[in-house]
Amino acid sequence: MSAPAIEFTGVSRWYGDTVSLADVSFTADAGVVGLLGHNGAGKSTTLKLCAGFSTPSTGTVRIYGDNPRRNPDVYRRVGIVPDHSPPWPFLTAREVVELSARLHKVPDYREAAARAIATVELEPAADRRVAGFSHGMRQRVKLAQAIAHEPDLLLLDEPLNGLDPTQREHVIALLIRLGEQGRTVVVSSHVLHEVERMAPRVLVLVNGHLVAEGSTAGIRQLISERPRRVLVTADNARALARELMSSAAVDAVRISDGAIEVETSEPSQLSRELPAAAGRTQSLLRLIRPVGDDLESVYTYLHDRARGQAR
Amino acid sequence: MILPVYRLTLRALLLQRRTIMLAVVVLAPVATSLIYALARPGGSDTVDFYSGIVQKLFVPAVAALVALVFGVSAFGDEREDGTILYLVATPQPRLELVVAKVAAAWTASLVLLVPSLVLSGLLGLGSAASLRLIGWPLVGVVLASLAYCAASSWLSLKTRRPVVIGVIYILLWEGSVATYAASAAKLSISAYGSAFVAHALPQSAPPVAGLVPSALVLAAVVVLAAWGAARSLARTELP
Incomplete structure (x- = not known):
């Protein structure tokens, strides 16, 4: 049996006296998974740990059975959309996406980048520098660089931030499609109705604790029962x-x-x-x-x- | 796959505003040599003047500072703005990323340092200028700046104040302690760089080591710093 895309076992992460994540365990496999919680709930920390950008204080994080901090080869299968990090401003959108595809060892990286840029509908602006982009356009560049190498696991930190309603619809449809293709898509958000539109499964984090986990309908039921x-x-x-x-x-x-x-x-x-x-x-x-x-x-x-x- | 990261970093380093400030720094020895060339006192020894410029200003201060800033910026700027995530989240071996970054910082340093040293030599030495008098100091600067770049790249992944620590090392240790205590000079990058200068120019004090040992020490600094930086990159907390 192959290892799950994400496996958290008793993961805690604290920074000084602040507990960011407390004894969180879950696994994630094919499909869209929503990571729901208010600001500071631990969503970004969870994604950072998944992405190998941080080490748990206790517990283990495995991505396809491996530790990405020890084995960077795992990143061949992982695409990441960070929340607060726009790509290099002096590069054009196409250069950013081509660079990402190339570093992910895609043989025909130009073709892969062109496909990803078309997927996020950024073709008209592809040869413009990222420095002149709006927040929404930067979000789409980040998304394009994350999907250019067609990863099995996609980690997205608040990917709908800054997008206009049409772009939101487009990105939501894209993420649903990727989930249906059998990829694991983890999307963080603090907006329930946004998450429930694309994620059949939701993890709810509150103050670093995983307080609810299950189908979106189940979480909605829990909320309505309160x-x-x-x-x-x-x-x-x-x-x-x-x-x-x-x-x-x-x-x-x-x-x-x-x-x-x-x-x-x-x-x-x-x-x-x-x-x-x-x-x-x-x-x-x-x-x-x-x-x-x-x-x-x-x-x-x-x-x-x-x-x-x-x- | 070093080349795309090398190109990206070099572009980032040369496009930053700090490069203009560093260009002003590398103009200092050129300006000093120009003033000397224009107002040269009769009977003065141009080789002595040039030797002083290279050994007291260029190697220990100008080259060290320029390489420190570029070496720190290679990783430091990307850590600050978060773009480092896009490099780390790739299957590239960490050592390759470090090698690309150090090579880019070194190239950026040489873009400023080499013309400055050559111009200072031509202006300061005048008719005495020769390939030997300018070439050996150039070798010293090239090798020392590589060691500074590697060490400062490692420092930028180990501490939040790499420039402050680097400047303290350059000014306090290399510029002060190591000039008085011969044993302290053994832990000075600029002292090993100066060993190449001493091969062509007169020195007030004997070099810390011969050419081959100096080259080996500088190479060891580069290898250890690159290895340490790769290790830190795999362990450091990213934004």
Whole structure:
């Protein structure tokens, strides 16, 4: 049996007192894998370790069963799109991609570079210097240099950053296609809906911990199942709160400064029952607003849930 | 596959603004020789003047500084802007990458140093100029600058302040300690470079070693520094 494209075993990475990655284990093989998490969650560290740009403090990282830091030959099968490193500004896009293909030992590197440039739709600007490129164009140069040697494993750190909507669609379609071809494509992002469009499998990182792993639909389900809090302002708040407490959709009710904070695991049911309860108590609803529904709260919930602290 | 990396690095080094500053540095011995040629006192020894320029200014300061800056920039600039990732993420052997980088830094150094030394020689020596008087110092500069380039490339992968450490080594160790203590000169790159100068020009102090031992020491510095740099490149934390 051949070794998986990526194999993390008990990997931790810390810088001084800061833990960037804590005891992370996973494997990745053919298909698109989304690496999801907020800024500073450990996504870039994970990709750096995959790419061999960093060494784990503890644990092991294997790429096709090998350590890329010890055996650079592994890079024949790996393409990398770093987040914060634009290619050499004094080279043209074509020179960058040809250089990459050549260094990856592609026999007909000019032809390979032309193909990659066409794939990312950069042909009109191919002979212009990277220095004059927009952020989106640089992203496409980075992508072209990463795919020119047709790698089996593609590591992309926030590849959609700086792209306009049309380019995003194009890149997403390209990554899906590469995944369907049997390549392993690891894409980091902090935007869930972006990841779920291209990645059937998602790894969620929060504060360096791998807090959820599985199908995109499964992660979406986990997120939708988390308790929600809704702030309700109404005229007859106390009566409405009492009425809501009898509802099966409501887990808890608190009143503070005349506003009702409702905790529910069934937000859809609550949205149906709340107007009815208001009608029964003759309360005029003035405001209904979700609390803590931002992405950060979702990650925090997944983190707490993974550590058995979520309510 | 050294050639594309060599070309890329050479282009990057020669295009940087620092090269203009270094060009000013290499003009110093030329300007001094020009002033001497224009206002030469009657009966002065042109060989003595040229010997002083080469041994006190060119080898220990100008060549050392230029090679240090180019050697550090070969890897240092790419580490800073992250472009080094595009080289490291390739199946190229690390030693080959280092050799290409050091060769590019050396070439860039020679582009500035060789014309400067030759011009200084022609202007300073005047009618006394000969292939021997200019050629041997040139060999010393060429070999010493290679050793400086290799050592500073290694330094740029080992520390975050390679230029500061390099300048301290050049000014404090080579320029001060090694000039007073003969044993300290054995750890001075410029002292071994000066051994070639001494073959053609009069020296105030005996050379630290003969031509062959000096060449061997400089070669050993290059090999060890390149090996160390390749090792560091495989282990260093990249951006």
